[in-house]
Amino acid sequence: MEFKEAKNKFVQTWGALGSQWGINKTMAQIHALLMVSHEAVSMEDIMEELQISRGNASMNLRALMDWGIVYKEYKAGERREYFTAEKDLDELAVKISRERSKREIKPALKVLKEVSSITSDNTAEEKHFVDQTTKLYDFVLKADNMLDKMTEYKDNWLAKLVVKIMK
Amino acid sequence: MEFKEAKNKFVQTWGALGSQWGINKTMAQIHALLMVSHEAVSMEDIMEELQISRGNASMNLRALMDWGIVYKEYKAGERREYFTAEKDLDELAVKISRERSKREIKPALKVLKEVSSITSDNTAEEKHFVDQTTKLYDFVLKADNMLDKMTEYKDNWLAKLVVKIMK
């Protein structure tokens, strides 16, 4: 396999993976492209490589910057804007985790708390509902906190956790 | 908030969360409904509660059973099939992790391995590509393994991991 083919395969695969996890294909593809580019890439180049429109490129670049995983770069004496991706994978994981937690998990937790707090009139049905949603709330909260700790400490997370537990 | 309202809110929220993570809304809603139902539910009831067609219900129930998180139940002397969800959340997490790993992560890893193995002709561009995809492969593999270990040991994962590290 030669370089161009490999690069294209990578971009397509990353795009498909994105779709499966609720991230739009183009957004994931742009991210993939920037990840493996050794230098900053212009919007023109992105449009050209991925065969997408200016509007599409612009909107998805904005979304990636909102996630904090793509940055704008200005080259001296050039009008045009260039883009780079966060290339440190630990840092990337931290940012993706934080955003997904903030945008999706936290609001879901809020709802779980609400619905598990109804004053049940003690039918078996209602008791089961309260019980199950309470468990779910606790579970999701625990998982969310764990992810937070893991990403906070990056590679170091296990060591710190162990230290904390042992003292 | 009364029970019916809370139940509905829960089902809607779980459906929305599903969509954001690449699981179709109806599938997530059926799962939510079964999770909080104290007894097995028929296809009729699911269609009625979620206002969906028979075909939709049938296909998504099949998908949930393929994931191993919903079961068919037969009631003595009844023709009709009933459905229940896996209600143990640790078990649910294990099954979801395993399926997503098998269906999505493993195939992506295979591609990452392929594309990172091109014989680079040592331009800076190609070197960077190989370097970055190799790092990505290692990272995703590590994350996938970690999730596997965590779910394998469920609540016990940290203890076992610590034991392993200390010996």
Add this chain to the structure above:
DNA sequence: TTAAAGTTTCAAAAAAAAATGAAAGTTTAT
């Protein structure tokens, strides 16, 4: 064996999500 009660399948329709592209907006150099 047949018909009733139920389930599955899949082509077609509908809905939702994403992409386009042209007009409006911005910035910079002169």
Add this chain to the structure above:
DNA sequence: ATAAACTTTCATTTTTTTTTGAAACTTTAA
């Protein structure tokens, strides 16, 4: 102040995904 170079926005179109519903299929009971 103007125009060139570039970016953003958003109504419309396209694509993708999901849903429908009716026909085919399966199972059970009489």
